[in-house]
Amino acid sequence: xxxxxxxxxxxxxxAGAVGSQVxxxxxxxxxxxxxxxGAVLELAGIAVRDVNAPRDxxxxxxxxxxxxxxLIVGADIVIELMGGIEPAREYILQAIGSGADVVTAxxxxxxTHGPELFEAADQVGASVHYxxxxxxxIPIIRPLRDSLAGDRIVRIMGxxxxxxxxxxxRMDTEGADFADVLAEAQRLGYAxxxxxxxxxxxxxAQKAAxxxxxxxxxxxxxxxxxxxxxTGVTKAMxxxxxxxxxxxxxxAVCERIDVDGAESISVxxxxxxxxxxxxxxxxxxxxxxxxVEAEAAGDLxxxxxxxxxxxxxxxxxxxxxxxxxxxxxxxxxxxxxxxANMPVAPIGHVVTRYQITLEVDDQPGVLATIAGILSDGxxxxxxxxxxxxxxxxxxxxxxxxxxxxxxxxxxxxxTHRATEQALSDTVARLAExxxxxxxxxxxxxEGE
Ligand code: NAP
Numbered sequence: 001x002x003x004x005x006x007x008x009x010x011x012x013x014x015a016g017a018v019g020s021q022v023x024x025x026x027x028x029x030x031x032x033x034x035x036x037x038g039a040v041l042e043l044a045g046i047a048v049r050d051v052n053a054p055r056d057x058x059x060x061x062x063x064x065x066x067x068x069x070x071l072i073v074g075a076d077i078v079i080e081l082m083g084g085i086e087p088a089r090e091y092i093l094q095a096i097g098s099g100a101d102v103v104t105a106x107x108x109x110x111x112t113h114g115p116e117l118f119e120a121a122d123q124v125g126a127s128v129h130y131x132x133x134x135x136x137x138i139p140i141i142r143p144l145r146d147s148l149a150g151d152r153i154v155r156i157m158g159x160x161x162x163x164x165x166x167x168x169x170r171m172d173t174e175g176a177d178f179a180d181v182l183a184e185a186q187r188l189g190y191a192x193x194x195x196x197x198x199x200x201x202x203x204x205a206q207k208a209a210x211x212x213x214x215x216x217x218x219x220x221x222x223x224x225x226x227x228x229x230x231t232g233v234t235k236a237m238x239x240x241x242x243x244x245x246x247x248x249x250x251x252a253v254c255e256r257i258d259v260d261g262a263e264s265i266s267v268x269x270x271x272x273x274x275x276x277x278x279x280x281x282x283x284x285x286x287x288x289x290x291x292v293e294a295e296a297a298g299d300l301x302x303x304x305x306x307x308x309x310x311x312x313x314x315x316x317x318x319x320x321x322x323x324x325x326x327x328x329x330x331x332x333x334x335x336x337x338x339x340a341n342m343p344v345a346p347i348g349h350v351v352t353r354y355q356i357t358l359e360v361d362d363q364p365g366v367l368a369t370i371a372g373i374l375s376d377g378x379x380x381x382x383x384x385x386x387x388x389x390x391x392x393x394x395x396x397x398x399x400x401x402x403x404x405x406x407x408x409x410x411x412x413x414x415t416h417r418a419t420e421q422a423l424s425d426t427v428a429r430l431a432e433x434x435x436x437x438x439x440x441x442x443x444x445x446e447g448e
Contacts, residue, residue: 008076008327009044012043015064020059021056024059025310033320039325056309075098076100078102080102082106095126101128101129105133114219129322134160134211135306137308138315153256160290161201163190165288168238172241209222212265215292228271237441240412241443246276249281250269280301287306350419354418356430356441370430
């Protein structure tokens with residue numbers, strides 16, 4: 001016998017890449033979703049800017065409206081898939097205020113106004129679900145919030161931006177240049193015409209702020225996330241990493257750190273060297289992965305599609321089913337917590353390993369001078385490799401001669417763990433040294 005389910009009105013805001021797929025799946029799989037949610041999910045309407053715009057999938061014309069505010073009134077669940085800050089923020093607050101539960105995939109909004117939305121929801125006992133906001137289809141929000149609620153997260157290292165992983169992966173596997181791969185990624189639709197949000201790591205920084213807030217029960221403002229892009233990553237750096245059995249990945253790193261005896265957190269996004277034996281090294285193409293280190297559970301890896309309309313719709317619909325179950329069960333539940341509220345430490349306090357590549361004069365005494373500068377700066381050397389690969393020229397030129405007539409050597413120095421502050425002070429002194437022609441690159445080494 002088919003159970004008599006309560007009907008819940010679902011309002012959808014946005015029918016773009018993700019929203020149109022969410023609407024289509026809701027309509028196609030209504031019966032199954034009703035059984036899973038314990039409620040009939042009735043798509044009450046879809047708010048868009050232009051009701052006549054072409055859609056990725058066929059959807060009933062009568063569902064479309066440009067009047068989002070009227071649609072929200074009387075909705076039990078509001079799915080926000082418009083993107084951007086306003087009017088998305090205003091609509092979500094209206095939905096919460098009128099007693100609806102909210103599902104959103106809007107990382108930009110959550111990274112900047114998350115605490116405001118969670119507090120508004122807490123006050124009225126509503127819930128805000130955002131599984132799709134951090135790594136598309138990959139279940140990571142619920143594992144962090146629920147499955148790992150009994151554990152303590154030590155560190156998260158995520159490849160959370162598909163475009164940059166695609167670019168770095170093609171540079172690695174095909175020996176291609178950054179500019180060439182970016183142009184092709186734009187042609188294939190993997191990268192936007194304006195790639196800034198991806199290649200300068202703004203998108204990854206938003207996701208890092210969301211993941212760190214959740215993992216460490218701390219409000220992490222976007223401005224506290226240290227952010228570096230991948231535009232400075234050259235083919236030579238990638239080649240050098242490959243020769244050393246490493247790969248360069250854009251990582252979002254969120255970790256617990258100790259600052260002068262006080263528990264703090266660090267949240268940072270930058271290109272880093274990762275050993276080829278690390279699970280993150282095998283994340284290819286536009287895929288995403290989040291590697292979580294927890295005190296009791298140990299290492300966990302979550303892998304899959306970080307974007308895509310229908311893939312992201314899967315995560316959104318999972319949230320809709322959760323929201324429906326909660327709506328039926330009632331009760332406020334426990335919302336997002338910032339009870340730990342640890343300070344977010346500036347980048348200078350981060351401790352990791354580094355690889356410094358220097359172009360130096362190839363003459364006696366140079367190594368001793370450099371070793372002295374590193375030691376004075378409190379940076380201890382783990383490995384030194386002298387190589388003939390020249391980072392500034394496409395073709396390796398052994399013993400390239402400089403204008404001074406002194407040949408140039410390339411020194412690749414791997415350090416032991418040191419603070420960023422010690423490292424950057426030392427690199428500045430190296431750059432000023434008479435024996436160093438150029439600091440070719442400085443990369444963090446993560447995952448070791
Ligand atoms: P999109 O393709 O640009 O679609 C946006 C939709 O919102 C369109 O249907 C648009 O209407 C509607 N819209 C925009 N402003 C509106 C307004 N003021 N009033 C009413 N409707 C408005 O965006 P998307 O790629 O689906 O992304 C949606 C959200 O999911 C974003 O927050 C994004 O960050 C997130 N997300 C996307 C992906 C992905 O792979 N695309 C992955 C993870 C998360 P018109 O169609 O009439 O213009």
